Amino acid sequence: MTLDPHPPSGTHIRLLAGHAASGHPVFEVLPARLVGSDVFELAGSPGMVLGCAAGDVLRVADDGRFDVVERGENLCIQAAGHGHFSPESFAELSKAVGDLGGMAEAPQDLRFIVVTIGRAVGLPAIEQVMDAWIAGTDGAEWWIGNGEG
Incomplete structure (x- = not known):
């Protein structure tokens, strides 16, 4: 398993987990390592967000939506x-x-x-x-x- 629980840069990213009953977005903040301008490698698996795990490389938009660029192991x-x-x-x-x-x-x-x-x-x-x-x-x-x- 490839998992660095302490990313060297201390970077965190905010991913969209869904929306509250009020309609407001709900975000989960996760440790990550910057690998490009809007591309990050997750250093921890999410508890609320679906679609990613520690080790995945994600392209993250300002609104917290993301695409998996590369699946980790x-x-x-x-x-x-x-x-x-x-x-x-x-x-x-x-x-x-x-x-x-x-x-x-x-x-x-x-x-x-x-x-x-x-x-x-x-x-x-x-x-x-x-x-x-x-x-x-x-x-x-x-x-x-x-x-x-």
């Missing part, structure tokens, strides 16, 4: 439920994906979880880990946030 797995995940559940998932060379991250309140894992691991292994983990949660779901591998 990671998948972005996103998980959410009706409430918050327990610290024990997060620790269980972190260990399971860590054993596959991946990394799980979440905000402090554990309202969602993001897993960055190499595509080379393969969907069957990833699905097995995620399905086993989600079976122990109440009403939570997971999905691949950047396509189907």
